[in-house]
Amino acid sequence: MQTRYKNIYLIPYVLWIVLFVIAPILLIIYYSFFNIEGHLTFDNYIQFFTPVYLKMAASSFWYAFLIMAISLIIAYPTALLLTRTKHKQLWLLLIILPTWINLLLKAYAFLGIFGTYGPANTFLQFIGIGTKQLLFTDFSFLFVSVYIFIPFMILPIFNALEELNPSLIDASRDLGGSPWTTFRRVIFPLTLDGVKSGCQAVFIPALSLFMITRLIAGNRVITLGTAIEEHFLVTQDWGMGATIAVFLIIAMAIIMILTGKRRRG
Amino acid sequence: MKALVRAFILVFIIAFAFMFLSSRLNATQDFAGGGKTLTIYNWGDYIDPQLIKKFEQQTGIQVIYQTFDSNEAMMTKIEQGGTTFDVAVPSDYTISKMKEEHLLIPLDHSQLPNLKYISPRFMNLSFDKGNKYSVPYFWGTVGIVYNADMLGGKKITSWNDLWDKDLKNQILLVDGAREVMGLSLNSLGYSLNDTNEAHLQQAKAKLNQLTPNVKAIVGDEIKMLLANEEAAVGVVWSGDAAEIMSENNKLNYVIPKEGSNLWFDNMVIPKTAKNVKGAHAFINFMLDPKNAAQNAEYVGYSTPNEKALKLLPKDVSTDKRFYPDKATTDKLEVYDNLGKRMLAHYNELFLEFKMHHK
Numbered sequence: 001m002q003t004r005y006k007n008i009y010l011i012p013y014v015l016w017i018v019l020f021v022i023a024p025i026l027l028i029i030y031y032s033f034f035n036i037e038g039h040l041t042f043d044n045y046i047q048f049f050t051p052v053y054l055k056m057a058a059s060s061f062w063y064a065f066l067i068m069a070i071s072l073i074i075a076y077p078t079a080l081l082l083t084r085t086k087h088k089q090l091w092l093l094l095i096i097l098p099t100w101i102n103l104l105l106k107a108y109a110f111l112g113i114f115g116t117y118g119p120a121n122t123f124l125q126f127i128g129i130g131t132k133q134l135l136f137t138d139f140s141f142l143f144v145s146v147y148i149f150i151p152f153m154i155l156p157i158f159n160a161l162e163e164l165n166p167s168l169i170d171a172s173r174d175l176g177g178s179p180w181t182t183f184r185r186v187i188f189p190l191t192l193d194g195v196k197s198g199c200q201a202v203f204i205p206a207l208s209l210f211m212i213t214r215l216i217a218g219n220r221v222i223t224l225g226t227a228i229e230e231h232f233l234v235t236q237d238w239g240m241g242a243t244i245a246v247f248l249i250i251a252m253a254i255i256m257i258l259t260g261k262r263r264r265g
Numbered sequence: 266m267k268a269l270v271r272a273f274i275l276v277f278i279i280a281f282a283f284m285f286l287s288s289r290l291n292a293t294q295d296f297a298g299g300g301k302t303l304t305i306y307n308w309g310d311y312i313d314p315q316l317i318k319k320f321e322q323q324t325g326i327q328v329i330y331q332t333f334d335s336n337e338a339m340m341t342k343i344e345q346g347g348t349t350f351d352v353a354v355p356s357d358y359t360i361s362k363m364k365e366e367h368l369l370i371p372l373d374h375s376q377l378p379n380l381k382y383i384s385p386r387f388m389n390l391s392f393d394k395g396n397k398y399s400v401p402y403f404w405g406t407v408g409i410v411y412n413a414d415m416l417g418g419k420k421i422t423s424w425n426d427l428w429d430k431d432l433k434n435q436i437l438l439v440d441g442a443r444e445v446m447g448l449s450l451n452s453l454g455y456s457l458n459d460t461n462e463a464h465l466q467q468a469k470a471k472l473n474q475l476t477p478n479v480k481a482i483v484g485d486e487i488k489m490l491l492a493n494e495e496a497a498v499g500v501v502w503s504g505d506a507a508e509i510m511s512e513n514n515k516l517n518y519v520i521p522k523e524g525s526n527l528w529f530d531n532m533v534i535p536k537t538a539k540n541v542k543g544a545h546a547f548i549n550f551m552l553d554p555k556n557a558a559q560n561a562e563y564v565g566y567s568t569p570n571e572k573a574l575k576l577l578p579k580d581v582s583t584d585k586r587f588y589p590d591k592a593t594t595d596k597l598e599v600y601d602n603l604g605k606r607m608l609a610h611y612n613e614l615f616l617e618f619k620m621h622h623k
């Protein structure tokens with residue numbers, strides 16, 4: 001009786017997974033075997049291993065890594081600070097709030113802020129550095145991407161820190177551990193799961209960024225996401241677009257497996 | 266409590282009854298009644314809304330106006346079916362693609378008496394001989410917008426001027442493979458429809474040398490960026506140029522002397538049309554000189570309608586930058602439909618240029 005009920009509860013989940021996860025992935029794999037004229041071929045996979053696409057893949061990984069690393073460096077101390085503040089929930093809300101605003105709107109706002117006559121340059125001039133080109137540089141691309149992704153890094157780390165039993169920290173202090181040792185040997189290892197899920201939540205979407213590469217980086221940064229968009233919308237080479245997508249899916253799966261939670265046993 | 270429940274049930278039943286009735290009514294209008302609605306599929310902000318109202322009043326047909334932002338997206342939507350577009354406005358090379366795919370319904374010229382107002386210069390073009398499927402809506406060129414103040418009074422007249430060392434980090438390019446590859450091919454003296462591999466490689470190598478001067482390769486934002494003087498030079502379509510120049514009068518537009526692209530947006534009737542008669546009526550309405558002039562004034566692009574041109578203000582119709590004479594346009598080229606494979610190759614080369622580092 002009980003298992004039958006369980007099966008009924010499974011129906012929406014299974015339907016969802018099959019329709020919106022498994023079917024699309026199978027379709028992408030299916031499309032990746034067709035060339036632009038609609039013939040069955042492996043050419044797309046061969047083409048992926050040419051310098052153009054390999055270089056693109058390398059630069060995608062490099063930028064995604066930078067975005068993740070910068071986010072982590074800023075997010076960890078922030079999360080640590082947050083757990084020590086009085087109005088935790090309020091501060092947390094303020095960090096989550098920007099994610100409610102549409103990504104495109106935020107990107108357009110940065111076009112104005114980083115412009116030659118924008119507030120950022122006015123400030124630079126005020127402190128005596130003078131006008132700099134901010135838009136369409138690696139700096140602005142990384143800045144905006146980190147700004148967009150950082151809440152997804154702070155939240156899991158914050159949760160991990162919250163779950164941490166404070167008596168462990170007290171114990172470390174009582175046993176003579178300096179604050180740095182306590183952090184290195186107690187706090188950080190125990191929040192590693194939060195760090196891992198934060199890194200996943202940032203690295204994986206950063207790998208397939210596309211719109212920001214045009215708006216903020218002016219197509220000076222080319223990622224695999226840009227190429228997929230172009231193949232589907234402009235060249236209509238769905239096969240090649242799907243092939244790149246297959247590689248992205250494989251890359252993401254590998255990252256998930258490597259950083260996934262291991263059962264302690 | 267019982268009364269409340271009953272009231273709720275009653276409201277539900279009535280609401281469902283109305284929903285059913287209205288969907289039945291819509292259905293009968295579309296199929297049996299015929300010709301009551303007309304769906305137009307056009308680029309965003311590409312028609313004077315007053316004209317749609319006028320058309321509705323004159324004919325009693327209700328117009329549904331939908332927009333697209335790229336030829337490819339539009340064609341995909343028509344190809345996939347499930348839509349009821351009666352009139353669409355694709356560009357030149359897309360028309361030859363749509364013809365190949367049998368997505369267009371031939372026009373009945375007897376229902377388009379106003380076709381005679383279109384200048385013979387813009388009839389019978391390479392992509393649609395005899396205007397069997399299409400009627401030109403607006404036309405224009407690809408060229409260079411520049412801010413003479415920011416360049417210290419320097420003038421730009423040719424594509425090759427873009428390679429000038431003084432323009433370091435000053436150029437914005439539009440994110441289009443045909444446009445950017447085309448300008449490089451033109452600067453080398455080749456056709457922008459060239460398919461010779463050696464010429465294409467040469468064009469790409471030349472583009473790589475342009476990299477230090479290129480500030481960014483952007484989409485529609487190019488209008489805002491140029492108007493805000495983020496960069497001194499931009500490669501744009503003439504219609505966009507007119508719009509930017511109306512916002513910032515320091516800017517000037519030039520059609521490069523090596524030649525460039527001449528483009529046409531055209532009204533067609535896709536095979537998804539449900540109201541073919543209404544579609545003809547609409548096309549004929551838009552060809553009326555008075556309406557065409559009003560539309561050209563609103564949109565700011567160049568009209569191919571000879572009679573409408575005479576109705577436009579003198580300073581507009583005699584502006585050589587936006588209404589170049591026949592001698593100039595004869596040197597310009599319309600994009601040919603190069604086929605999927607060649608287009609993919611153009612995009613591949615364009616992608617390589619984008620990835621070329623400074």
